[in-house]
Amino acid sequence: MSAGASISRLVVPRRGQSVWLIVLSAGAMAFLAVFALALAVSAAQLAQTWSAALSQTATVRLSAPPEEIDEQTAIVLEVLRTTPGIASAEQIAPEEQAELLEAWLGPDLPLDALPLPRLIEVTETPEGPDRQGLRLRLSAEAPGAVFDDHTRWRRPLAEAAGRLRAVALVSLVLIGGVTSAIIALAASAALASNGQVIRVLRLVGARDRFIARAFVRQISLRAGLGALVGTALALGALAAIPQAGGDVHLLSGFGFSGAGWALPALIPPLAMILAWLASMTTAFQVLRGVT
Amino acid sequence: MxxxxxxxxxxxxxxxxxxxxxxxxxxxxxxxxxxxxxxxxxxxxxxxxxxxxxxxxxxxxxxxxxxxxxxxxxxxxxxIGVVHQDCQFLDHLSVEQNVALPLSATGRSVPDSDVADLLSWVGLASHAEALPPTLSGGERQRAALARAVISAPNMxxxxxxxxxxxxxxxxxxxxxxxxxxxxxxxxxxxxxxxxxxxxxxxxxxxxxxxxxxxxxxxxxxxx
Incomplete structure (x- = not known):
């Protein structure tokens, strides 16, 4: 090897406990960061899915005496048909309505004996109707009709998903902060345990920038390596989570989908940048205190 | 001076x-x-x-x-070239890398022939690849002197x-x-x-x- 070849890569010995501390902590934090990122992405997707599923749909619930119910149903359907912003309106068949209620009331209850309201499923155009005007028309022409656009369901769901996403983002910030603190401590330990290296470099006229860079380069590369391994392990763990179907909805959709799988690729370079900033700041602070 | x-x-x-x-x-x-x-x-x-x-x-x-x-x-x-009594080196680098350090650590070019000539002059040509901890006290002093003069110091x-x-x-x-x-x-x-x-x-x-x-x-x- 040439005597002067890329000496800044070589002047800091590649040993010591701080080396493993950096690799392990960066790996662990990257592992957690992938899950926090997955939570943030999933929460955003969930909010979008819930909103999309409930938006552009509405229900008209019609209660009326048995002798008037058919007439009022026809009136409501007519009102809906002639209202701009309504794409379609269809009465839910009694059998279908019974099926929906069966899950709550059981199969043995004689639904025919209950005074059930008629349900009309409404699909809106993207522009949607004038809801206030529609409600006024319905109350005037069919007093027993109630227009429900699902707002009271949609809002808390969207709020819950938004808070989940905020928690995930705060977690990411905390992970970044803790990683920086650990790297700063490791950098400080690395500098303290290499006093002879610093003394020799100072003796031959090396500037603080060169000395700091030599340490920072090694620390950043190790942080990047640890983060790469941690990210890979986390992605493996995420891929191994079964995507539940059927009646289990809690975990379905948790993780990344499509191009979203590329997002965790940002974690190792971000970890390196964070390590670079934390260790550079620490190195200059420590070197200022060494004569 | x-x-x-x-x-x-x-x-x-x-x-x-x-x-x-x-x-x-x-x-x-x-x-x-x-x-x-x-x-x-x-x-x-x-x-x-x-x-x-x-x-x-x-x-x-x-x-x-x-x-x-x-x-x-x-x-x-x-x-300024300095030869300390206790001759500290970067123990994980070879003798020739240590001798070249005043140039390489300050961004100056390191002519390999200069390092080799200097090591020959101080009688350490055969130890160019050796690590400092393997050198005797006298060899360390010679290596330290070579390191001190490699950059042609003013003092x-x-x-x-x-x-x-x-x-x-x-x-x-x-x-x-x-x-x-x-x-x-x-x-x-x-x-x-x-x-x-x-x-x-x-x-x-x-x-x-x-x-x-x-x-x-x-x-x-x-x-």
């Missing part, structure tokens, strides 16, 4: 040098003698800014060391550079330093070795400084 103006240095045992003023000019050759513990190493450390004086000023190349930033001090040290400060060497090797290294001095490098060597001083004085105009009773003397008189 180096000027002490009313310099004293306090340490646990008292005050050294008693407001000494002295100039070591460019191209000069000085020996610094005195009993062990007299303060020879302290004097050398004051010369390159590892220690700061308790009183007075040390000027190197007309710059007050106490007023220098760390970067300026580093820049100044690039022009060489050496603390007992031949302490662990046989007479032949001591003469050889002294010849190297005399040659450097003839090329304009100021030399200051702390040593007990009177034979070495006589050898140098036979070839070059060298002055002897002595530390006695905590005072710096030249030709037997306090400065």
């Amino acid at each position: 180096i000027a002490f103006e009313d310099v004293s240095h306090d340490y646990g045992g008292g005050r050294l040098f008693g407001d000494v003023s002295i100039k070591l000019e460019q191209g000069s050759f000085h020996f610094l003698t005195g009993p062990s513990g007299a303060g020879k190493s302290t004097f050398l450390k004051l010369c390159y800014g590892e220690l700061t004086p308790s009183a007075g000023k040390v000027l190197v190349m007309n710059k007050d060391l106490q007023g220098l930033s760390r970067n300026d001090l580093a820049g100044m040290r690039q022009r 060489l400060l050496a603390d007992e550079p031949t302490g662990n060497l046989d007479w032949d090797m001591s003469q050889r290294l002294m010849s190297l330093m005399i040659e450097l001095n003839r090329m304009g490098t100021a030399i200051l060597i702390a040593t007990h070795d009177l034979q070495l001083i006589r050898f140098a004085k036979s070839q070059i105009n060298a002055r002897v400084l002595r530390i006695a009773r905590r005072k710096l003397q030249v030709a037997g008189a306090d400065l």
Whole structure:
């Protein structure tokens, strides 16, 4: 090897406990960061899915005496048909309505004996109707009709998903902060345990920038390596989570989908940048205190 | 080159040098003698800014060391070669990498032939790839001297550079330093070795400084 070849890569010995501390902590934090990122992405997707599923749909619930119910149903359907912003309106068949209620009331209850309201499923155009005007028309022409656009369901769901996403983002910030603190401590330990290296470099006229860079380069590369391994392990763990179907909805959709799988690729370079900033700041602070 | 103006240095045992003023000019050759513990190493450390004086000023190349930033001090040290008594190295790098360090760590090019020539001159050609911990005391001193002179410094400060060497090797290294001095490098060597001083004085105009009773003397008189 040439005597002067890329000496800044070589002047800091590649040993010591701080080396493993950096690799392990960066790996662990990257592992957690992938899950926090997955939570943030999933929460955003969930909010979008819930909103999309409930938006552009509405229900008209019609209660009326048995002798008037058919007439009022026809009136409501007519009102809906002639209202701009309504794409379609269809009465839910009694059998279908019974099926929906069966899950709550059981199969043995004689639904025919209950005074059930008629349900009309409404699909809106993207522009949607004038809801206030529609409600006024319905109350005037069919007093027993109630227009429900699902707002009271949609809002808390969207709020819950938004808070989940905020928690995930705060977690990411905390992970970044803790990683920086650990790297700063490791950098400080690395500098303290290499006093002879610093003394020799100072003796031959090396500037603080060169000395700091030599340490920072090694620390950043190790942080990047640890983060790469941690990210890979986390992605493996995420891929191994079964995507539940059927009646289990809690975990379905948790993780990344499509191009979203590329997002965790940002974690190792971000970890390196964070390590670079934390260790550079620490190195200059420590070197200022060494004569 | 180096000027002490009313310099004293306090340490646990008292005050050294008693407001000494002295100039070591460019191209000069000085020996610094005195009993062990007299303060020879302290004097050398004051010369390159590892220690700061308790009183007075040390000027190197007309710059007050106490007023220098760390970067300026580093820049100044690039022009001063130092051989410490304890010869510290980067133990995980080879001898040739250590010798090249003053150039490579300061962004200057390192001609491999220069490193090889210098290692041959100090008798370490066969140890170029060796690690410093495997060297004997004398070999470490020779490697430290090679490292100190690789960058052709304006001044060489050496603390007992031949302490662990046989007479032949001591003469050889002294010849190297005399040659450097003839090329304009100021030399200051702390040593007990009177034979070495006589050898140098036979070839070059060298002055002897002595530390006695905590005072710096030249030709037997306090400065």
